[in-house]
Amino acid sequence: MYIDKIRTNLLQYYVAGELTSPFVVMEIVNKHQPEFGLNYDEWALVTGFITEIENANNIAAVTRIANKYGLELNFE
Secondary structure (H helix, E strand, O other): OHHHHHHHHHHHHHHOOOOOOHHHHHHHHHHHOOOOOOOHHHHHHHHHHHHHHOOOOOHHHHHHHHHHHOOOOOOO
């Protein structure tokens, strides 16, 4: 599902210190959203997730969030 791909990228960018502006969020969303864009409820999922990861300041917190949403992160 595209929301999972968006969440995965948001979390990976956050951990890498690259989630620095709304522009970066839009790039991630544009990369994975369906052709017709996100609807209101899907945007609510994305913004709620951003709020949740803002407090993930260590690997344990990031892992907990990834597990909660079934995300597979790649820390190369």
